[in-house]
Amino acid sequence: MQFRRSSISSQGYLWLILLGLLTAAVVAAEQPTGATMPCADWDQRFHQRLTQATAPSALVRILAAHKGLGFATTFTEEKRMTVLRKPLTSFGHLLFIPTHGLYRHLQKPFVQELLITPEAIHQRQASNRTTALALDTLPGAKAFVGAFLALFSGSWDALLTHFEVYFAQDTAPWQLGLKPTNAAMAKMITCLVLEGTQTHLGALWMQESNGDVTYDHFLDARMVPETQWAEYQSQFDWAR
Secondary structure: OOOEOOOOOHHHHHHHHHHHHHOOOOOEOOOOOOOOOOOOOHHHHOOOOEOOOOOOHHHHHHHHHHOOOEEEEEEEEEEEOOOOOOOEEEEEEEEEEOOOEEEEEEEEOOOEEEEEOOOEEEEEEOOOOEEEEEOOOOHHHHHHHHHHHHHOOOOHHHHHHHEEEEEEOOOOOEEEEEEEOOHHHHOOEEEEEEEEEOOEEEEEEEEEOOOOEEEEEEOOOEEEOHHHHHHHOHHHHOOO
């Protein structure tokens, strides 16, 4: 497979990545729902920027429970855009395998597959047409992809490479707050907030600098041990 190259700027590619990953498609919900702004009241919810040395034991347990494991879930997604009165909604499956990358299979309102690795982003449409974008010459886009993969890695080093890290456990569910440290990504993403109970991830919020908010609700999140990774091989082979 040949990687696509063009004269589009790194910033332009970042927009393409965000649209492919996080735009919920073209179907609006019948009734608008109240949209939480995940970056609002940040200083009241998150009192201290964390380092590995200052991380509370609850967060250490959460990251340790995910480190070295895969992650699989079905999800519903709602994207509220400032230019639209109603949110956009979609449904699909998400799979993270450390040795392969992040696979996102959108099923409704249309079929689309996306595979994200540290080297490239691959996309396959329902027509079986595939495209690929190499990241070796796009440091801004590569940073965004690395940050997205870090969300599911359970690795302190990966998180601290890409984000300021915050944690609130005095709420139910707990919240892990992340602010991008990469300048190009920070111009587009204000913050991300992961929510969960005990060591389980339940949701991911993302707020863009233009005020748009994306909410992914993980319906049946489960960790995938290495002994089961081979069972998911076919979901990654098409991108070779």
